[in-house]
Amino acid sequence: MVTVNFGGSSSKARYLKISGIGLVVVVVAVCLKFFVFNQQQYLVPVHTIAMGESLESQKWRVANLSLGSMGVRYLKGTVKPRGFASQPIYAGDLVARSAISGVAPSEFVRLVVTSKTALGASIHAGSIVAIWSAARLSGNDFDAPKRLAGAVSVARVMKQQGVFASKAQDVEVLINPLQAPAVISAMATDSPIFLVAQE
Amino acid sequence: MIPTGASIWVESQTGGVGRTVIAANLAFELAANGRRVCLIDLDERFPALHEYFALPQRQAAVLAALRFLSQDRLDDAKLGELTARLVSKGAALDYLSGFGLADNEIAFDQLEKLLEALCERYDFVVVDASAEASEPLCEIGRKTASRRLFVVPAETVGLARLASVATDLEASSLGQLEIVLNRANIGSVGGRSAAQLHKAVRDFTSIPVAAVIPSDQLFDEAAARGMPLRQAGQKSKALAAIGDLAERLATTL
Numbered sequence: 001m002v003t004v005n006f007g008g009s010s011s012k013a014r015y016l017k018i019s020g021i022g023l024v025v026v027v028v029a030v031c032l033k034f035f036v037f038n039q040q041q042y043l044v045p046v047h048t049i050a051m052g053e054s055l056e057s058q059k060w061r062v063a064n065l066s067l068g069s070m071g072v073r074y075l076k077g078t079v080k081p082r083g084f085a086s087q088p089i090y091a092g093d094l095v096a097r098s099a100i101s102g103v104a105p106s107e108f109v110r111l112v113v114t115s116k117t118a119l120g121a122s123i124h125a126g127s128i129v130a131i132w133s134a135a136r137l138s139g140n141d142f143d144a145p146k147r148l149a150g151a152v153s154v155a156r157v158m159k160q161q162g163v164f165a166s167k168a169q170d171v172e173v174l175i176n177p178l179q180a181p182a183v184i185s186a187m188a189t190d191s192p193i194f195l196v197a198q199e
Numbered sequence: 200m201i202p203t204g205a206s207i208w209v210e211s212q213t214g215g216v217g218r219t220v221i222a223a224n225l226a227f228e229l230a231a232n233g234r235r236v237c238l239i240d241l242d243e244r245f246p247a248l249h250e251y252f253a254l255p256q257r258q259a260a261v262l263a264a265l266r267f268l269s270q271d272r273l274d275d276a277k278l279g280e281l282t283a284r285l286v287s288k289g290a291a292l293d294y295l296s297g298f299g300l301a302d303n304e305i306a307f308d309q310l311e312k313l314l315e316a317l318c319e320r321y322d323f324v325v326v327d328a329s330a331e332a333s334e335p336l337c338e339i340g341r342k343t344a345s346r347r348l349f350v351v352p353a354e355t356v357g358l359a360r361l362a363s364v365a366t367d368l369e370a371s372s373l374g375q376l377e378i379v380l381n382r383a384n385i386g387s388v389g390g391r392s393a394a395q396l397h398k399a400v401r402d403f404t405s406i407p408v409a410a411v412i413p414s415d416q417l418f419d420e421a422a423a424r425g426m427p428l429r430q431a432g433q434k435s436k437a438l439a440a441i442g443d444l445a446e447r448l449a450t451t452l
Binding site: 001002003004005006007039048065066067068069070073074090091092093094096098121122124 | 247
């Protein structure tokens, strides 16, 4: 077993703590330096940002925090926020870099597709999926499944409820316009559609 | 063996609310009470305990444990190899690192058995669960948790968000859910008192408030230095609040 000791209060440490005012002064100076210099500024939205909204047009405030190695995940206060929210960013929360997309929402087409099968646990709002379909030839004859679109972002999963709910599930997706015709064609011909998680 | 330990799930609706920090420090405070504690990272999206403890490399020990379990080979020796022992100021716990969303081969039925196996060996199993956890993981939490602590930031947006999901939470709570209000700005200008926060929560939900953790500079300092709060500062108000919560859990579970 690996043992990680974060340190303890040994007698030597206790001796050092009380061994002179000079040492105390040094410790205080080091602590002051830590508090003053180790804090970093992080951006926090004033209002909740909906998925797809531009970050540049938002109001921001700066929060001073010391997050250490975890800080790299969040948007720093020293940079001008750019890009678009790839998931809702709530007011007052730190902005995870994973919540920012460089692609404008106008470059997407929103489609609601019906997945033939129940969705996997890893498919939810924000997931990246590929869309596959087996073209209906005639009656219950189907062609081999083909990948119609990749890097498709799931905007929301609409749960079917009630007596007539089936395993099929409606999913709103953001899709590249170039890939949209193939998906719409599959929907129009009543070919079964499947969503496969990519990340 | 009959499970004797209790499992405490620390959950949240969204990321960035301090769930991981509370889970880690709650585990250490339980350990400081002389209990055998295992801290396990079950955050499917962004496992972060290894980052909080500044451990050099994330290894999906949970997945390895599940594999051993499925082969009926998970014994004390194997578990000892997979866990890391974290020691801080006389408190020691075992840490089982987590898995990411990419590791979607996770066998949830085995995970439930793993938690049972851990409860046989430890007094407390503290679980750092995902924000927006998958349904199978939520289900395991509902089935196995002795107590579920739902971490909410103690500010207007956090409370409003809690109000919006309160009905769903109550429906799923099974009497095991409690709210932890984190980063409460108590006593400062414009801040609310703990009693006010309790009342604000009582206005829209019957779920009890387990603790109000004050906003604390030492919290950030501990995270920056990759160590438990008890290591960074014994005089931390946040640590005192987590210590009280640990003591209450230790006596009631």
